[in-house]
Amino acid sequence: DGGITQSPKYLFRKEGQNVTLSCEQNLNHDAMYWYRQDPGQGLRLIYYSQIVNDFQKGDIAEGYSVSREKKESFPLTVTSAQKNPTAFYLCASSIATGGNQPQHFGDGTRLSIL
Amino acid sequence: AQTVTQSQPEMSVQEAETVTLSCTYDTSESDYYLFWYKQPPSRQMILVIRQEAYKQQNATENRFSVNFQKAAKSFSLKISDSQLGDAAMYFCAYDFGNEKLTFGTGTRLTIIP
Numbered sequence: 001d002g003g004i005t006q007s008p009k010y011l012f013r014k015e016g017q018n019v020t021l022s023c024e025q026n027l028n029h030d031a032m033y034w035y036r037q038d039p040g041q042g043l044r045l046i047y048y049s050q051i052v053n054d055f056q057k058g059d060i061a062e063g064y065s066v067s068r069e070k071k072e073s074f075p076l077t078v079t080s081a082q083k084n085p086t087a088f089y090l091c092a093s094s095i096a097t098g099g100n101q102p103q104h105f106g107d108g109t110r111l112s113i114l
Numbered sequence: 115a116q117t118v119t120q121s122q123p124e125m126s127v128q129e130a131e132t133v134t135l136s137c138t139y140d141t142s143e144s145d146y147y148l149f150w151y152k153q154p155p156s157r158q159m160i161l162v163i164r165q166e167a168y169k170q171q172n173a174t175e176n177r178f179s180v181n182f183q184k185a186a187k188s189f190s191l192k193i194s195d196s197q198l199g200d201a202a203m204y205f206c207a208y209d210f211g212n213e214k215l216t217f218g219t220g221t222r223l224t225i226i227p
Contacts, residue, residue, distance in 0.1 A: 033214070042118070042205055042217030043159075058214060090159060100147065100166070103215065105159035 002027045004106035006091050011111045013078065013085060021076045021109045023091035032074035033092040033103060036060060043090060049074055050096070078111060086113050116141050120206055120218035127196045128226050134181075135191045135221045137206030143167075146210045148182065150191045153203040153220070162204070165189065193223075201225045 004025045013019045025032065031050050035043040045058030049068040063082025068074055074093075078085045088110050092103040117140045127133035135150075148165040165173045165182050172180050177197075181190045193200055206218040 040123075040219060042207075042219050043215070044217075045214050048214060088157065090157075092159070102149065102161050102164055104161075108157045 004091055004093055004104060006089075006106035006109050008109060009107070011109055012114050013111060014114050016080045018077055018079050019111070021078070021089055021091075021111070023074045023076065023106060024072055025074075025091075025093045025104075025106075026072060027093055027104065028071070029093035029104075030071070030096050031094045031101070032068065033094075034058075034064075034066065034074070034076045035090045035092065037088040037090060037108075046076065046089075085111055087111060116143075116208065116210055116216055118206055118208055118216050118218040120221050122221045123219070124222045124224070126224040126226055127193075129196055129198060131196055132192060132194045133196055133223065135193075135204050135206075135223065137189045137191070137218055139187050139189065139206075139208055141187065141208070141210060143210050146208055148180075148189045149207040149209070149215070150178070150180070151205045151207060151217075152200075153205065154199075154201070159205070163191065196225050198225050198227065
């Protein structure tokens with residue numbers, strides 16, 4: 001079955017440490033997205049990519065970095081510069097960007113600080 | 115800035131009854147897309163229904179329908195014949211054509227058996 005796989009499901013970060021969240025899709029979608037979800041808030045866009053080797057900052061990109069070397073993969077690195085990384089992170093993909101192409105989501109990764 | 119407002123943090127409904135979740139938005143755009151997503155306890159976001167702003171007819175997907183009032187900038191979700199599996203967080207979202215979704219803060223729906 002086609003879908004989006006995020007790993008790990010749970011992740012713990014020590015102070016000053018960078019961690020990388022994995023997102024893989026086999027839907028042959030061009031566009032991929034990373035969102036952050038905090039309690040009592042909706043999803044906020046961190047980064048998105050319309051095509052391989054290209055990505056743009058979203059609303060809350062500070063302290064995060066991404067790469068898009070392959071169509072299927074869009075890993076998110078939470079750097080030590082992100083002072084409040086504890087949150088639920090969701091990856092999504094769509095055939096292309098634009099509202100006529102709905103986004104499909106993975107199961108998420110919960111990141112916590114040790 | 116464009117915003118999405120869900121004014122009901124929590125709602126509850128008796129099983130088999132009908133419930134309506136509210137959503138309003140602020141935009142100067144004339145063409146855009148509207149979505150309702152469901153997030154069950156598993157935390158996966160599931161697309162429930164989509165509305166294209168240029169279409170006057172309200173979207174319907176089985177027991178789920180929307181009441182889209184463009185002039186009032188209102189986009190409510192009606193769930194008919196509520197089932198226990200409908201219990202979830204529901205998020206209203208917009209794509210203004212700028213390549214990203216803007217989400218509301220969500221409504222937690224509880225189904226009472």
